[in-house]
Amino acid sequence: MNAPPTLSTVTEARLLRDEIRAGRHTAVTTGMARGHLQANLVILPADWADEFEAFCVANPKPCPLIARTEPGDPALPTLGASIDVRSDLPRYRVFRDGVAVSEETDITALWRNDLVAFALGCSYSFEAALLDAGVPIRHIEQGKKVCTYRTGLDTVPAGRLHGHMVVSMRNFTVPNAIRAIEITSRFPRVHGAPIHFGDPAAIGIADIDKPEYGGEPDIRPGEVPLFWACGVTPQAVVEAARPRFCITHKAGHMLVTDRMNEEFRQS
């Protein structure tokens, strides 16, 4: 573990959350408050919460659980003293019976006393570590969103929760692919090492040029695609398991925390 964040860096994350809370930033948080841990969000009714936690424990690569609220409490004090999960993400997706029914920039009006929020680690943390190590990331260079794909890989079911894994893809030269595996393996709490590289069909991706979310891939001769388990996986699980109600972040529109990525690096 590194030294605790300094006041100035905490302030940077809090000021960004203030902008988001005030509705002045509703776009992706990619590259913002650099060095800060960003998190995926899943909100479920309390009668699904223990099953979701069990699902995270059973699927630590797509769902690395870093914090959970009490029912009805929108605070995540271990991630930031001021966090309110109802207003502090730029964009949310609302699901009813497993169907995405709306996108919101604030969910205060939808909040209920039985809702439990889960924060999951996000690949933005290891992307920062890759860039710090001089490993270039094509979609960041090109100002695009990361490409994500639904796969044919089953997650490990827990209670009523089941579904296929979603992965994010980054392409590298072979030496950089090796570096990327080395570096991300040091971040098991933010998805860790990739789950696959090479042939997309081997994990049930029919066409790598057609991601589910994100921009178009730009894979050049001699480069290899690496696939990481992705924190969007719970959204595919919600679609498969159909809980009555669920709110998640929208891909790329993350919870920016006061914690630093470096705190989540294994020694």
Place this chain on the structure above:
Amino acid sequence: MNAPPTLSTVTEARLLRDEIRAGRHTAVTTGMARGHLQANLVILPADWADEFEAFCVANPKPCPLIARTEPGDPALPTLGASIDVRSDLPRYRVFRDGVAVSEETDITALWRNDLVAFALGCSYSFEAALLDAGVPIRHIEQGKKVCTYRTGLDTVPAGRLHGHMVVSMRNFTVPNAIRAIEITSRFPRVHGAPIHFGDPAAIGIADIDKPEYGGEPDIRPGEVPLFWACGVTPQAVVEAARPRFCITHKAGHMLVTDRMNEEFRQS
């Protein structure tokens, strides 16, 4: 660092060295004295020694230096109190002017007061870690030698020393390839992570079915070859740089030390 080796394990390595010293074991040391660090050996005249040490520093992946003797002194006390490099390896190669002229099982008669011996880390250490983690290694399962290849990759020259890198190859399913990169990256003093995977031609290997040393590869559909920098590289360098005199181990016939592999794992 782990606890120091117990008496019984040190004894196992020393008893094996005693067998080798007595000429009763002249075959490869693969899989013997399990858990003990085995080492590559390079012996050069003193007027080449500083250049060779500089070469190791410049090329830590093929030449991870772990110990060096004083001129004329055949002992390596940091690796084992009883070690005598003149007799404690099962098989040596003798080079004159860069040409391999003989193989020996004891080099006491060739020893000179100006010779300096270098011990370099060996992939047997990380192979043990792979097996401990449940990652199967085909050539070990089949009782064959590891396949090694000369590549077109230049080492970083140091003084008169230069030449191409030699690599060893192990093939895995993709998930095991990722695990193998993760695990071996924790052993930077025994070659560390691979330097390449996939297309052999990209590093100048014309035909993967024709290794320079070792057995025939058995690469099955869906498997990927991973290539590690190899401690046989100095033998290719000696052939290129042509020092008047040099002695090395013969591939697979290593110095078995009292030190434990685990001591060389990064936390």
